Amino acid sequence: MNGDFEKLLMKTQKPARYIGGEVGSIVKDKSQTDVRFAFCFPDNYDVGMSHLGMKILYGLTNSRPNYWCERVFAPDKDFEKAMRDNSILLYGLESHDPIKDFDFIGFTLQYELSYTNVLNMLDLAGLPVLAKDRTELMPIVVAGGPCVCNPEPMVDFIDLFILGEGEEVNLELLDLYAKMKPYSPTKEEFLREAAKIEGIYVPSFYDVSYNADGTIKEVVPNMPEAPKRVKKRVIYDLDSVYYPENFVVPFTSIVHDRAVVEVLRGCIRGCRFCQAGFIYRPFREKNVDTISGQTKALCENTGYEEVSLSSLSTSDHSEIDKLLSELVDYTDGENINLSLPSLRIDSFSEELLEKIKSVRKSGLTFAPEAGTQRLRDVINKNITEEEIMSTCKTAFEGGYTGVKLYFMLGLPTETDEDIIGIAQLARRIIDLYYSVDKSKRGKGIQISISTATFVPKPFTPFQYEPQATADEITRKQKLLFENITTSKIKYNYHNKKVSLLEAVLARGDRRVSKAVYLAWKKGCTFDSWDEYFNFSLWQEAFDECGIDTGFYANRRRTFEETLPWDHLDYLVSKKFFEREDLKAHKAETTCNCKEKCSGCGVSKKYGGVYCGANT
């Protein structure tokens, strides 16, 4: 580290974000490595370091002696300016070498609003932002993560996408590269070989044509190696797949500063708005011994005093009682806190509750998502008012006085009655509080309602649905506001323009790539940060490339339309989504996978616990 660089660090907030050297970070001798991989998280250190997927793939890649994976985050605006003013190129935290000299630069796309940060990081690295301008073999710019299920708005910038779970395919890709590199292939030669690997999507190998009405006519491969449809990768057995026994333990506190153990993948509940519920199918779990072993190893190696279980819905683990009682025995003895996000309290058995004896909740939160049972049936959100009420009752009796409720506005088939229903539900919770004996309940009930605007996502039954326009949402927000008649209820709402942008990026096609580029050129970065989000710049970008946001956000698609992501195969069939969308409009619910397999199209061969069990 030279003096000039240190001087910049002295002036920045939280310099520990930029120095590397954390315990658990892996430094190798670069002369002994064949492939160098820069794992980039397109957000700042505090956010990126909390991300589990990165920890897994970092450990996995580095478990191979001849590969070296380093971490890279988006510098905060103050440090970005310092870097640009002093011509410091974006570097890997482990070696401090510029990432433009690496073999691979890999981004994880976790949310659409991080897209401009990807461009900005490539630019900070001193690389051309457009894939077509990077003609050399190195570095190959790749991307994975949930947003890659519709990567079309990012095709101009990324050389290849990795679909699905990365533990196997990432190494296959690096192995291929290591094998070819000594022969100095061209970039195209490498990409053609890579396209043969299942799960690898090379966007430049596909031509997209359009109908007169602007919809997609067809997407056809233009290279013999490119498959007609690219299928996502799935790990069959979670007990034997790689899981890190150590994490990089940051110096500065980050969003989630703790050990994390993944307990299961996929979700048995098919909430119709939820993309994660479909793209991670099928439901697979680790057995209790695997989870306890990984918990102990991670706690011992990192020294963390908090461990959290990660999954979409931990209560759905088939041996949740055994799992928790085993873990509690360990964590209690070691003075470690066990935290369980996404847990349904009502799923605890009496026996387990007895053993745990006390549960400290971070606060009482519910996500009913919709204000009436009818609309909850439409979205297939399996939570009833009785469940909310009974949990609240127990909590009020235990002295709790704050309840947070999360809803979405603009869901398909929503009426004013559903919106008023939100206020009424909150009202009934207040009544419930007053019905609890005065000696038991705490003082001063406070309910907070938050609404987010519904964003239709690819690979969900609602992929065909229009998003409510910003004006409609304003009216809905106002309506809800007017129906809240007590100061005991606080109402927070979400920026509608953010949701509009998310909707365009989530279901956009290749033409949207131009707008992403222009928006970045105009200075958009950190779009997910309220203080930096600037919709008017995005609007200018859309206008300049002739993009009508309404076409992408507010238009209903027919079942016949070719969707921009139809050439990508996430195992769940389009027929299933159509069926589910039709059922939604009739407010009919669908069983969860555990109750009954509803034949969503995922084959038994992917290791799903319940797949095909009842058919």
Place this chain on the structure above:
Amino acid sequence: MEVFIVAQTPKNQNLDPDRYVYRLMFTKVGTAKFISHLDLVRVMQRSFKRAKLPVWYTQGFNPRQYLMFPLPLSLGTESETEFMDIALLEFLQPEDICSRLNLVLPEGIKILSAGAPVHEHTDIEKSDYTIRITASVPAEEAVEKLRDFFSADKIQIMKRVKPKKNRREEFKEMDVRQYVQLMDISIDSDETVVSLRLAASAGNGFNLNFAPLLEAFSAKTKIEILSFSAKRTKILCKNGENFS
């Protein structure tokens, strides 16, 4: 909903086990100087856990490791002589504690010794620092101006006030005359670097940060500081002994 599982009854209640208090002396050099004091506390707690030291936890619902720092160090300053007190439930040989910790500590932090505390934290009077500076003017001129600066009646610096949430950061003017004293100043053999030895009073809640001090110097003399580094070299007690 996020649920934390903790024991129902407070732990270690009415337990007063035998405790062995050790004072550890350690370095904080190189990039470790960018670890803030708050972060250092966490680094240490996690290191004790990784080293599997039998640390004593405080009582209550939320037991914490017992860990005391007599004199926090400013962010960006190195040190050859930092201290912290820990309590163990078993007697361990000091060398054993040092070697187990040094295996798991990050680079730049090294335990030099462990032993029974000699002084009280309140005995601390001041600490010595070595500051090395390169300036935009010849070293001789810098030396002269620095001497003047440190011998003036007032040394006004702009101290950063911790900003309230969502507020811009603020600065307030402060006279640090009573807190700093120039002990020695010289030019290194390469004739460009100026070395200062400063004594800063300690133990009164005021923690001297060198960046604002040198900024004040630049503002007053129009001499630009091109680079500087600061290192704590000693912690001294009122009776003149080295703190240990």
